[in-house]
Amino acid sequence: MAVADPKPSLVERLFADHRSALQTFFRRRIRSKADAPDLAQEVYIRMLRIKDQQTLRNPVLYLYTVANNLVKEHAVLEHRQASCIDIDGAPAQELLETLPEFDANLDATQRVARLGVVLKQLRPKCRAAVVLRFTHELSYREIGIHLGVSPQMAKKYVAQALGHCQRRMARLAGMNP
Numbered sequence: 738m739a740v741a742d743p744k745p746s747l748v749e750r751l752f753a754d755h756r757s758a759l760q761t762f763f764r765r766r767i768r769s770k771a772d773a774p775d776l777a778q779e780v781y782i783r784m785l786r787i788k789d790q791q792t793l794r795n796p797v798l799y800l801y802t803v804a805n806n807l808v809k810e811h812a813v814l815e816h817r818q819a820s821c822i823d824i825d826g827a828p829a830q831e832l833l834e835t836l837p838e839f840d841a842n843l844d845a846t847q848r849v850a851r852l853g854v855v856l857k858q859l860r861p862k863c864r865a866a867v868v869l870r871f872t873h874e875l876s877y878r879e880i881g882i883h884l885g886v887s888p889q890m891a892k893k894y895v896a897q898a899l900g901h902c903q904r905r906m907a908r909l910a911g912m913n914p
Contacts, residue, residue: 755800759800866895878891
């Protein structure tokens with residue numbers, strides 16, 4: 738008995754043809770470039786939820802409409818997460834201590850390498866603020882002077898960077914070394 742080779746669905750064909758372009762689309766529109774593959778995957782999942790895919794008049798246009806809506810949702814989520822960080826609350830050191838634990842066999846060198854990757858994903862001023870704060874132990878006032886911003890903005894840069902690092906390190910912790 739021969740098994741028929743199933744024809745790929747419309748969504749599978751769309752995703753195969755447009756995955757790379759979709760990831761480029763996200764990389765150009767979001768802050769955290771590393772989230773682009775996840776967002777492209779989310780587009781695929783949402784497209785699969787369409788009950789009757791054949792009713793789509795222009796599937797490619799619809800694909801990018803879903804992607805554009807995801808960009809907006811992602812921006813709102815990032816804004817909410819950033820505004821939930823209390824920059825006057827817990828000291829930064831306490832925030833760093835709340836990073837998820839890694840497997841026992843993951844050594845410090847690997848963690849430092851992963852943190853380096855995560856730090857490179859930050860916007861330049863956020864990255865500079867974190868380096869000045871934790872490597873050079875500068876005050877927010879001194880960071881502000883160095884970056885040409887107010888001390889309050891320097892605090893925000895550090896808080897945004899810590900939030901980003903927490904999220905990305907948590908994702909990396911779930912992956913195999």
